[in-house]
Amino acid sequence: MISELVLKNRSYRRFYQDSAIDLDTLRELVNLARLSASGGNLQPLKYITSSDPQRNALIFPNLGWAGYLKDWPGPVEGERPSAYIIILKDTEIKSQATEYDCGIACQSMLLGATEKGLGGCIIITVQKEKLQEALKIPDRYEIRLVIALGKPKETVQIDSVGPDGDIKYWRDKQAVHHVPKRDLDDIIIG
Amino acid sequence: MISELVLKNRSYRRFYQDSAIDLDTLRELVNLARLSASGGNLQPLKYITSSDPQRNALIFPNLGWAGYLKDWPGPVEGERPSAYIIILKDTEIKSQATEYDCGIACQSMLLGATEKGLGGCIIITVQKEKLQEALKIPDRYEIRLVIALGKPKETVQIDSVGPDGDIKYWRDKQAVHHVPKRDLDDIIIG
Numbered sequence: 001m002i003s004e005l006v007l008k009n010r011s012y013r014r015f016y017q018d019s020a021i022d023l024d025t026l027r028e029l030v031n032l033a034r035l036s037a038s039g040g041n042l043q044p045l046k047y048i049t050s051s052d053p054q055r056n057a058l059i060f061p062n063l064g065w066a067g068y069l070k071d072w073p074g075p076v077e078g079e080r081p082s083a084y085i086i087i088l089k090d091t092e093i094k095s096q097a098t099e100y101d102c103g104i105a106c107q108s109m110l111l112g113a114t115e116k117g118l119g120g121c122i123i124i125t126v127q128k129e130k131l132q133e134a135l136k137i138p139d140r141y142e143i144r145l146v147i148a149l150g151k152p153k154e155t156v157q158i159d160s161v162g163p164d165g166d167i168k169y170w171r172d173k174q175a176v177h178h179v180p181k182r183d184l185d186d187i188i189i190g
Numbered sequence: 191m192i193s194e195l196v197l198k199n200r201s202y203r204r205f206y207q208d209s210a211i212d213l214d215t216l217r218e219l220v221n222l223a224r225l226s227a228s229g230g231n232l233q234p235l236k237y238i239t240s241s242d243p244q245r246n247a248l249i250f251p252n253l254g255w256a257g258y259l260k261d262w263p264g265p266v267e268g269e270r271p272s273a274y275i276i277i278l279k280d281t282e283i284k285s286q287a288t289e290y291d292c293g294i295a296c297q298s299m300l301l302g303a304t305e306k307g308l309g310g311c312i313i314i315t316v317q318k319e320k321l322q323e324a325l326k327i328p329d330r331y332e333i334r335l336v337i338a339l340g341k342p343k344e345t346v347q348i349d350s351v352g353p354d355g356d357i358k359y360w361r362d363k364q365a366v367h368h369v370p371k372r373d374l375d376d377i378i379i380g
Contacts, residue, residue, distance in 0.1 A: 045377065103296070
């Protein structure tokens with residue numbers, strides 16, 4: 001059921017780092033993105049995959065983690081992602097819908113990852129120039145975002161948004177990650 | 191299997207218009223979007239649903255259909271969508287990731303629709319001002335895109351992109367809709 005998969009597909013930021021993900025799995029996920037809708041069918045997105053520790057170590061320092069958790073700089077060694085998919089825009093393909101395409105591709109890939117017992121997080125706070133340099137990505141391609149992937153090592157719980165309207169996620173004393181979501185009647189306006 | 195669902199989830203533009211979709215079904219689909227990721231968890235998206243013929247008739251004339259099919263102005267009466275979900279940005283919620291959020295929400299909803307035997311099309315060519323006026327949508331909300339929904343009445347086939355690199359979809363003599371997709375090895379660049 002897609003509803004179970006959507007519910008299970010939370011944004012995870014702590015992983016069993018030793019639980020490896022092979023490149024074939026990443027290719028399967030990118031294939032889901034490939035077969036998804038693209039504005040004007042232009043397909044301007046390209047992908048870089050990473051699953052080996054050495055390459056992962058080049059990517060990790062360029063990622064921003066969980067902006068609302070001010071005391072938490074990101075996952076410690078041992079809890080870091082075991083794989084990444086970097087989404088790039090191919091600047092030689094003109095499209096007005098690149099960001100829509102990115103979102104569609106992300107959701108296809110993350111639902112696919114969830115089905116495989118994996119989890120991930122879409123990271124848009126990326127030091128793009130540094131990452132571009134670290135991986136020697138040609139100028140033709142612009143980094144849009146990075147999907148971090150791994151076997152989740154945390155519990156994420158959906159709450160209702162309280163009366164103060166605060167949507168910031170937070171972590172409780174048991175390290176459960178709480179995510180306040182707006183109610184259905186607050187988002188359907190007609 | 192998510193891969194089967196992704197494959198089945200094509201962009202459909204002709205429908206059995208008489209096959210009604212009730213509002214509860216649309217609410218279920220929006221709920222999938224609600225539970226999906228949102229940049230900074232800001233959740234700036236709002237939704238308008240439509241499933242009655244009178245309201246649908248206000249929406250339809252404001253939509254642009256299949257830009258590459260120059261001889262086809264859109265579905266004829268009888269083959270039009272039986273429902274719509276309009277995605278709006280709530281301008282009182284500041285977010286840098288609204289378009290990513292839109293894509294994620296679209297994919298959740300369309301995979302949910304596919305699972306229910308429905309199909310749809312994300313339409314970004316929308317006469318936004320006219321539609322805003324037709325539905326009396328307050329200025330606070332900006333239309334981002336419209337998802338057309340219905341019971342699909344056409345066959346959509348994925349092809350490989352040919353040597354000329356042309357990605358334009360086309361319709362053959364049997365009215366099968368062909369969509370050329372780039373190969374996996376052409377989109378994974380490293």
